Amino acid sequence: MNVDIGNALASVASPGVSRASLERLDEQVAAAHERIERGMANADHGYEALNLPERTDPDEIRAAVEPVADADTLITVGIGGSSLGAATIVDALESDTETVFLDNVDPEWVSGRLDGLALENAAINVVSRSGTTAETLANFLVVREAFEDAGVDWTERTIVTTGESGPLRDLADRHDLPSLKVPDGVPGRFSALSAVGMVAAAVCGHDLEALLAGAAAERETLSGSLFDCPAYAYGATTYALDGRGAGVNAMMPYAESLETSAEWFAQLWAESLGKDDLGQTPVRALGVTDQHSQLQLYRAGPRDKLVTFVTADADADRSIPTTDVEELAYLGDATLGELLEAEFEATEASLAAAGRPNVRVELEAVDEYELGGFLYGMEAACVLAGELYGVNTFEQPAVEWAKKATRGLLGGGEFEEAKAVAEKTELRVER
């Protein structure tokens, strides 16, 4: 990926960061890069994620999915980091395999997703590091039962990705299921380029080597200066802008196929940096759609936002038919792709003209290689930003409270947290 931070400079935008400030910040980038390199060399928790281009074995993943390589539908049961990396890859790329992601427990929705499926040709991709994630295990039990009800032997159609031990590991062993290991030292939100993200890609027939090669090429750019490394340029610029008031980071791809990547980015950014009262709030947007929804706010609301555009050269285009309506004649000389491009350039320029900071992340195409680079690049950007903020990038302690409360509420043990639920302060206004 290439990154253009020109519209984040103080000469263009407010908040903005001056060239001189970036040069001063580059000394911190150099120091942070040393820590990152050291963490990678020592395979330290979290930093190990940046070693995945070398660690992940595509042959092992392909071997595990071989029994279900004929699936015409793949049901991935996972949530958060056990789902969003895989979804980003398969939503971005074309495949004949239909993909379903069960990442919520809304009963009507789960039933609706399962009801229409021909389960005899389906496969299950269940992912949970701990093997105890309540939503994932509940949905897995539901899906297993649906397979049984349809007379399909789920043990022949299930791939498990989980940790070294736990209920899912036990189950895989008991039923002799093909299974893969969530790599050690790699938090879920950084695991797209491991089995966690790539089992679905393999079943869909995508080029795993190209995904890893794109990531490896991005890894090659990691260096002691933000001016030499697109990932660090992005991470350092967002950090600098946050410090200058841009607490919101709106990720706005101009390609529908990359819409899910904004969800993935939102988890990466929020869970990694959102601690100690710090961290930008990621916002998921989509060009051109959100020009007609969010642009007014981005251009004229509070000066607390960075807009990150993601662009990708399109493969195919489509002409706009000519019309005899004079006011619309100009459209007939263009294609949808040209309209999309003009809308992007106009939106980017309109923010700059209003002095609103924005950054452009460019992919040369939406393919495995570029996608691998994007996933790796954004992860490296996030790791760098975490170093600059001084937070513990790789933990997410604040989510534990609600997990305990949920378990307590469902009778899964005694937890103080569950009792707090009953003590809610109410101020109700009713119709």
Add this chain to the structure above:
Amino acid sequence: MNVDIGNALASVASPGVSRASLERLDEQVAAAHERIERGMANADHGYEALNLPERTDPDEIRAAVEPVADADTLITVGIGGSSLGAATIVDALESDTETVFLDNVDPEWVSGRLDGLALENAAINVVSRSGTTAETLANFLVVREAFEDAGVDWTERTIVTTGESGPLRDLADRHDLPSLKVPDGVPGRFSALSAVGMVAAAVCGHDLEALLAGAAAERETLSGSLFDCPAYAYGATTYALDGRGAGVNAMMPYAESLETSAEWFAQLWAESLGKDDLGQTPVRALGVTDQHSQLQLYRAGPRDKLVTFVTADADADRSIPTTDVEELAYLGDATLGELLEAEFEATEASLAAAGRPNVRVELEAVDEYELGGFLYGMEAACVLAGELYGVNTFEQPAVEWAKKATRGLLGGGEFEEAKAVAEKTELRVER
């Protein structure tokens, strides 16, 4: 809808608003309510939207869609306010009619959406007030051509919703198409309860009278005190919290069927209030999915957020099958619906326990009546908030710049804005 603002009180959260402050604010609410009532009585621009429960004629809409009432696929061509209201309604409710919303011009995506459709049984719902929206008109020209290529007479299968004049109005007249009028004085983002939102609902067989009745019941609650009116309670609380530092408003429904409503809300809030450097930034979230993505940030990141939960009693449930795995046994006594409910209560309590403000918006069901009330209630909340901020709620001047630039870039006339695009400041970091 009912609203519970207990977890936004200063006794629970920081930022929070004290009961005494709410009582002082209530005097401003009373004054704002007078202006709103006056605007409604005079059918003033924007305020007229709050009269839609009485203005919209379901019979007229049903008569217009009658020629395509047999459609098994409805393609809505519109963007922003010409799409999101309709999408919110049809995505929330069950129907045998498949719905497609063309709200982007990505060429691969548009082709992908159209390629699989049996156009002989499809209908087109094209919506643009001005009749000149570039994305909508370009897509309409593409869809028309696709119908022609399939040998289907699009003039028999198209319903037009547009203003009194303009290219789409001319086209409807020329081809004698069934057409409806975007009501005067109602900005797009406030038009869900007019033909703009309800044509799609009518084709899908939803109960238009119940949508309007739900809205009318909410209208009945509008009064001079936030303590008597759920919509004003919501609008006043968000305004008060924004002033105290909660510049972000994360809308988090706990029902997949309401996911699109968060998109609709995001436009309503952003375009109406995002001006004069004011306005909360809406964030679209989804429970339980985003507990595994955004909760860490919401609970431990900057204290700049309000989380708005939307809950709805579910129609149907699904048991979680029992398992002999001891660690998971507690799940087998529950249903997916109970798990969803426990997750919601746990998440709400976990934010309160961390002193993070949150508000609960409750619907009794996801049906036409409750949905009409929700749409109307959030619109009234937004109008009230606009009065309190003192902004011009019903305009969106900041989006014009990019529209002119786009037109100029495509050769649709001479525009200064298009020239600015070429002058972009670059600071590129390449791989």
